Amino acid sequence: MSQFLPNNQITLLRNGEEYFPALEAEIDHAEHEIHLQTYIFENDATGQKIAAALMRAAGRKVTVNLLLDGFGSKDFPASLLDALQAAGVNVLFFRPKISPWTLKRNRLRRLHRKVSVFDGHVAFVGGINIIDDFDVPKDKTSPRIDYAVRIEGPLLVPIMQHVHTLWARTAWSQLKPATINIHQLDQPATGDKLAAFVVRDNLRHRRDIENAYLAAIENAKSDIFIANAYFMPGRQFRKALMRAAKRGVRVRLLLQGRMEYFLMIATHAFYSMFLRAGIEIYEYHKSFMHSKVAVIDDDWVTVGSSNIDPFSLLLAREANVVVIDKGFAQTLKQDLEIVLAEGATPILWDDWSRGFVLKRLVSWVVYGFVRFVLGVIGQPKQ
Structure with a gap:
């Protein structure tokens, strides 16, 4: 690490x-x-x-x-x-x-x-x-x-x-x-x-960025706010978020609402399980959101290039900075709150569970395809 x-x-x-x-x-x-x-x-x-x-x-x-x-x-x-x-x-x-x-x-x-x-x-x-x-x-x-x-x-x-x-x-x-x-x-x-430079490569730092996220999520006491453009977390990451929500941590996901690439629809495969777990989901529609940032418990922040998807976490060379500082965390969190208020739409359980049947079906098909691709190239299952 x-x-x-x-x-x-x-x-x-x-x-x-x-x-x-x-x-x-x-x-x-x-x-x-x-x-x-x-x-x-x-x-x-x-x-x-x-x-x-x-x-x-x-x-x-x-x-x-x-x-x-x-x-x-x-x-x-x-x-x-x-x-x-x-x-x-x-x-x-x-x-x-x-x-x-x-x-x-x-x-x-x-x-x-x-x-x-x-x-x-x-x-x-x-x-x-x-x-x-x-x-x-x-x-x-x-x-x-x-x-x-x-x-x-x-x-x-x-x-x-x-x-x-x-x-x-x-x-x-x-x-x-x-x-x-x-x-x-x-x-x-x-x-x-206090800060750390955290990279993901294919040598000694294969899971450093993911592990930094997981450690912060597991230790979260009150609030997790993740703004991520391409969000397709693995099983371990999903369970960590749901465990945090179960112990009373407010978990908010600010995700890209505009479909830039077809594979992005795989993100919707996790909406039902997240919403049932009490995780709040917001989609940003005002423009394209390419953010790769998070604020946890008002003092842990990461800013960088890594999305939370298999391509960033398992394949690409990425670089994030993690900062432990309340003032810096407040600055980013306030900006994210403005972005959320001005351009995001909440995804509500009643609306999602009763509608969007085709979207939910297609999302699982696309997610299955992504898993297949990862299997073909020999990456570990997530």
């Missing part, structure tokens, strides 16, 4: 409106080394602005390492890639070979984390891709909901270690030089927050 480190300064960033200006500012202030790792890097106005900032940094002789996922950024235009590389930006694609006709495990192991580090002094971790907030299907009047954190302090040490290791391994696997400038990782105390 990851180690909690004290004396960090951690700032919550809401949506791209707060995240991208902060990200661009750190790129422009960097003097030595930039690492930016993301699943999607879209060639829209936001992506072009961040790309221009990266090229400006490379022009100042800053080492700029950009790591993109081979599937999430499969449409990354060659013209932008050429421009970045011509400006001196080092660009690599994690697992660039894509095959839509195979269920081989390594094809499904994607780089889903969103982590960036600047001069070894400032890091961003969260769920926000490099894509415009309003780049959403259909209704483009409301931004997608997502979060990230800006970090300074001792937590930079493990973040830098993971970022360097992944960059180096990806470069070596593609027979390219691993350009890394900064090796001094000592970080001074800059704040008062």
Whole structure:
């Protein structure tokens, strides 16, 4: 498990409106080394602005390492890639070979984390891709909901270690030089927050994020508030939530109401058991909700890239930050309360049990398909 480190300064960033200006500012202030790792890097106005900032940094002789996922950024235009590389930006694609006709495990192991580090002094971790907030299907009047954190302090040490290791391994696997400038990782105390950097990979950290959630849920005394875009928890996770509700903990799930991918309908397979257990379910319909956050007992918070589904918890490379701090928890919880009040609809037991017969049937069929896929690629049953 990851180690909690004290004396960090951690700032919550809401949506791209707060995240991208902060990200661009750190790129422009960097003097030595930039690492930016993301699943999607879209060639829209936001992506072009961040790309221009990266090229400006490379022009100042800053080492700029950009790591993109081979599937999430499969449409990354060659013209932008050429421009970045011509400006001196080092660009690599994690697992660039894509095959839509195979269920081989390594094809499904994607780089889903969103982590960036600047001069070894400032890091961003969260769920926000490099894509415009309003780049959403259909209704483009409301931004997608997502979060990230800006970090300074001792937590930079493990973040830098993971970022360097992944960059180096990806470069070596593609027979390219691993350009890394900064090796001094000592970080001074800059704040008062206790936090841990928690990753999911296929080596020593296969279940760290899931276990962090489970430990917090099992120890919850009063309140669990989870806002998660793709919610398909395994058996152990489901039982932990229902046990919490049974012992009197208020459990709220804020889930995405708009169907972005067909497999998302599998989430509905669990609605009946959750509602019977007293768990509150809300669906966000105002826009697309890509949040991967939770607040438990007013002092435990996680913000990151990991959804609560088999693909995030069992396959993808993810990165979350867990913060133990009442003030920070209150800040996020208040924002989630606003999101819930302004754009979410409660799912009520009477309505769900008496109607939606076809939706419930289809959800179990789709969930069965997901379980079948996991069985084919050799993942443990959940």
